[in-house]
Amino acid sequence: MPGVVIVGAGHAGARCAHALRQAGYAGPVTLLGDEGAEPYERPPLSKSFLLEDGRLAPIAPADSYAAAGIVLRPSARAAAIDPAARRVELADGASIAYRHLVLATGSVARMPAFAGLAPGDVLALRNAADAARLRQALRPGQRVLLIGGGFVGLEVAASATRLGCRVTVVEKQPRLLPRAVSAWAAGRVLALHAGQGVEVKLGCAPLDIGRAGAAFQYVLDDGTRGEADVVLAGMGATPDVALAAHAGLALNPPPVHGVLVDEACRTSAQGIYAIGDIAAPRDAGGGCRVRLESWENAERQAARAAATIARAEQGGGPQSAEPAADDAPWFWTDQFDMNLQIIGWPAGAVRHVAREAGTGKAVGFHFDAAGVLVGAELFNSGRERRVVRQLVAAGRGVDAEELADPAVPLAAALR
Numbered sequence: 001m002p003g004v005v006i007v008g009a010g011h012a013g014a015r016c017a018h019a020l021r022q023a024g025y026a027g028p029v030t031l032l033g034d035e036g037a038e039p040y041e042r043p044p045l046s047k048s049f050l051l052e053d054g055r056l057a058p059i060a061p062a063d064s065y066a067a068a069g070i071v072l073r074p075s076a077r078a079a080a081i082d083p084a085a086r087r088v089e090l091a092d093g094a095s096i097a098y099r100h101l102v103l104a105t106g107s108v109a110r111m112p113a114f115a116g117l118a119p120g121d122v123l124a125l126r127n128a129a130d131a132a133r134l135r136q137a138l139r140p141g142q143r144v145l146l147i148g149g150g151f152v153g154l155e156v157a158a159s160a161t162r163l164g165c166r167v168t169v170v171e172k173q174p175r176l177l178p179r180a181v182s183a184w185a186a187g188r189v190l191a192l193h194a195g196q197g198v199e200v201k202l203g204c205a206p207l208d209i210g211r212a213g214a215a216f217q218y219v220l221d222d223g224t225r226g227e228a229d230v231v232l233a234g235m236g237a238t239p240d241v242a243l244a245a246h247a248g249l250a251l252n253p254p255p256v257h258g259v260l261v262d263e264a265c266r267t268s269a270q271g272i273y274a275i276g277d278i279a280a281p282r283d284a285g286g287g288c289r290v291r292l293e294s295w296e297n298a299e300r301q302a303a304r305a306a307a308t309i310a311r312a313e314q315g316g317g318p319q320s321a322e323p324a325a326d327d328a329p330w331f332w333t334d335q336f337d338m339n340l341q342i343i344g345w346p347a348g349a350v351r352h353v354a355r356e357a358g359t360g361k362a363v364g365f366h367f368d369a370a371g372v373l374v375g376a377e378l379f380n381s382g383r384e385r386r387v388v389r390q391l392v393a394a395g396r397g398v399d400a401e402e403l404a405d406p407a408v409p410l411a412a413a414l415r
């Protein structure tokens with residue numbers, strides 16, 4: 001009997017497989033991966049994996065898949081989908097029938113293209129194989145050129161610096177992380193890296209990079225010339241929508257891109273769902289303005305798709321099986337000794353106040369033109385996350401002066 005087939009044994013895929021059982025779905029579940037490994041957590045790849053023992057952190061215990069009746073096939077790449085026949089074609093020529101298909105194919109790193117470089121010359125970090133290659137390359141004294149100052153890239157810059165490398169970050173925007181954080185937070189991140197010896201060149205991009213024996217020579221558009229032993233792309237990622245596009249599923253156009261889904265993670269094709277980095281939630285206008293690439297988003301959409309499928313199998317509609325509407329999105333990054341947690345949408349705000357608590361602890365609160373709190377950024381202040389998230393999720397005006405005063409408990413603003 002055809003059951004649920006999940007394409008992509010990454011974060012969202014693995015979580016969805018288990019969530020189906022938790023939601024009461026008893027039919028067959030097949031989880032198809034293409035990395036040849038059991039599903040693992042990606043956030044440690046840029047942090048502890050490079051700095052410590054190089055061990056992968058499993059998403060679920062190895063024996064939990066079989067114990068839950070989940071058929072995990074870690075080396076079964078899906079090559080195509082036939083939505084009319086409800087079949088997935090595998091790269092080895094076999095095919096699998098499905099009743100429900102969940103696409104969780106994640107993202108691929110954006111790579112620079114220079115005529116003098118061969119494939120593999122520029123490293124990126126999306127998966128365990130990339131991380132193993134990077135771990136080998138980041139030896140003390142190595143000169144690292146990081147193209148782009150996104151989150152993953154900056155985490156690697158911090159790890160590489162700690163490993164004794166000399167790191168140069170080249171970011172073409174006038175500040176770091178322009179789409180994701182406020183100018184206030186970007187300034188703090190820049191100061192942190194500069195203070196740790198990372199050379200950060202803003203408003204500047206590579207014009208050319210080529211091989212020079214074992215090393216690389218580069219020219220930047222401000223005329224700077226330099227050499228590097230390691231070149232790393234930190235330019236962000238694009239959703240891997242190849243299968244979905246080939247199958248004719250509705251996509252959101254770039255720059256947001258992604259597979260359009262409704263609030264129950266259903267795509268435009270009957271019985272096909274999309275979750276995690278590839279999912280572009282439709283807004284009231286039928287398009288998508290924001291697609292999230294985060295650990296928590298993968299968790300939530302996995303649970304939501306699983307609940308929808310389980311309920312459909314039990315004869316119910318999708319709506320009532322869904323978790324409550326998302327509260328403000330949450331993302332974290334660890335760089336050097338800084339833990340930065342981002343809640344809501346700080347980047348587009350028009351006003352901000354900072355609550356400075358000394359010793360690297362601070363919270364920035366960000367307001368829209370109507371005075372509504374739309375985002376917050378917590379530096380080394382994880383204990384405040386719960387209450388700050390409640391404040392942002394409440395989506396109303398709060399007293400900015402009160403928030404900025406460390407003597408006033410944050411919970412007071414909730415009343």
Ligand code: FAD
Binds near residue numbers: 043
């Ligand atoms: P992924 O976890 O990327 O999984 C997709 C899987 O699908 C991959 O295994 C891929 O190989 C597989 N696949 C693709 N195509 C096929 C196919 N045709 N057939 C079979 N399998 C296929 N988020 C945070 O919130 N905080 C962090 O600190 C943080 N750090 C990160 C650090 C790194 C280095 C990376 C890469 C990501 C980080 N993230 C972080 C983001 C978070 O890990 C991702 O948003 C999350 O993993 C997305 O889950 P996903 O299942 O959509 O994609």
